[in-house]
Amino acid sequence: MSHPRIAVIGLGYVGLPLAVAIARHFPTTGFDIHPGRIAELVSGHDRTGEVEATTLRSSTLRLTSDPEKLRGADIFIVTVPTPVDADNKPDLTPLLKACRTVGTALSTGAIVVFESTVYPGLTEEICGPALALASGAVCGRDFFLGYSPERINPGDRDHTVDRIVKVVAGQTRQVTDTLAAVYGSITSGGVHRASSIRVAEAAKVIENAQRDINIAFINEVTMICQRLGISVQDVLETSATKWNFLNFKPGLVGGHCIGVDPFYLAECAKALGHDPEIILAGRRINDGMSAFIAGRIDEVLGGKPSxxxxxxxxxxxxxxxxxxxxxxxxxxxxxxxxxxxxVHDAFADPDEAMRAYEIPLLARFDEGDYDCVIGAVPHRPYVEFTEETFATLVRPGGLVADIKGMWRSITLPDGLRRWQL
Structure with a gap:
């Protein structure tokens, strides 16, 4: 595999930037099951905002929603979502569908690499057999497995896929060497060879579980500070003057990783007969923050419909x-x-918001007569608010609720009340 042909399965926030980066060095096909997504990308539009139009249009990446176009690839990289279901159990449906798609295109000697977050053992115990079933080939003889956990952060322009350290692990040493060569060619951050696929899987899942637990601690402190009548933002600002203080911030913990990955680790722990107390306690605290915040705002508003x-x-x-x-x-x-x-959001797609949550988004936010304005997400246009902005949005005696502390330095117009974590 001196010059392998590579296929990236799934062209979302993770898969598209990866595919574009790999296409600079190897012949690469990007596959997504949604023809509409492919059509947008062909036109040069990436709705996730991760890849610029000029970069997309100039890329040699071949885009397709046709599984037949995957045949002949030497390395398949799977970047599909790994969500949880309504009971917070791992939902492997997208992963297994990807295995069936890849399995029908496998050729002898091919390597299938998974970047999706999984619990330790899942790649070899579930994905390997699924690929074997779909292909009729033997895992470890006719095709081989690898794991290289994704680490990019949506919207982060500093820690992009071509700058971060990539962890790689293969079913054999030769597979690991091949993956190290491929990923090493696309990133200036270097490559770390994990000692096994299970080690790489475990490393990925605890990276986000650790962050989740740290935020949960700060969120619990926030609840205490609220009852004390002091701002946790002031407390954290003061604590951060100590050199080794870990300056995590309170708030809502969602997204595709931190709010999900700990449940994968917890599921693995339970299967081994271990009760993951701290992991699940962190999840309970963070999942409870929405109700806590809504309850506090309702209290400040006096429980009156507003x-x-x-x-x-x-x-x-x-x-x-x-x-x-x-x-x-x-x-x-x-x-x-x-x-x-x-609700207004300066970046979200209104159609997606309606489709996913049945929430209509306002077309504009710069005028109104509200009893309360809640700063939920510190988008740039909201951070730039001034005293005059609030004067045009909030009626006299109204409330400015600042979840993220983005308006702490703003002097509010006379008569307006302030609430913050």
Whole structure:
């Protein structure tokens, strides 16, 4: 495999940037099951905002939704989602569908690499047999497995796939060497060879579980500070003056990784007879923040049905990513308490918001007469608010609720009240 042909399966936030980066060095095919997504990419438009139009149009990446076009690839890289179901159990449906698609295109000696978050053992114990069933080939003889966990962060222009350290692990040493050569050619961050696929899988799943637990601690501290009548933002600012303080921030924990990966680790632990107390406690705290925030805002509003504007719906700032956003839960909780809630997001696709959550997005946010404005996501246009902005949005005596602390330095117009974590 001195010059392998590579196929990337799944062209979302992870797969597309990876495919474009690989296509600079190897003949690469990008596959997605949605023809509409392929049509957009062919036209040069990436709705995720991860790849610029000029970069996309100039790329040699071949785009297709036809599984037949995958035949002949030497390396398949699977980047499909690994969500959880309504009971927070791993939902392997997208992964198994990808295995069936890849299995029908496998040729002798091919390598199948998974970047999707899984629990330790899943690649070899579930994906390998699924590929074997679909292909009629023998795993470890006719085709081989690899794992290289994705680490990119949507909207992060510093830690892109061509700059980060890539972890690689193969079913054999030769497979590991091949993956190290391929990934090493696309990133300036270098490659780390994990000692086994299971080690690489475990490393990935604990990276996000660790962050989830740290945020859960700060969220619990936030709940205590609220009862003390002090701002956790002030507390954290003070604590951060110590050199070794870990400065995590409170708030809503959603998205495709941090709010999901710990459940994969917990599922693995339970299967081994271990009760993952800390992992699941962190999840309970973070999943409960939406109700806590909605409850506190309702209290400050005196429990009186109010006109509320929520600014931001995506799971993080300055990206259109709506996956597993917990702002939806804040909106739902406030509506359940009798409030009329309108939502604006400066980056989200209105059609996607309606399709995924049945939430209509306002076309503009710069005028209104609201009892309460909630800063849920610190998108750039909201961070830039001034005293005059609030004067045009909030009626006299109204409330400015700042979940993310983005308006702490702004002096509010006389008569307006402020609430923050």
């Amino acid at each position: 006109q509320i504007l929520v600014l931001g719906l995506t799971f993080k700032e300055n990206v259109p990513d709506l996956r597993n956003t917990k702002v939806v839960d804040v909106v739902t909780a406030l509506q359940a308490k009798g409030h009329e809630v309108k």
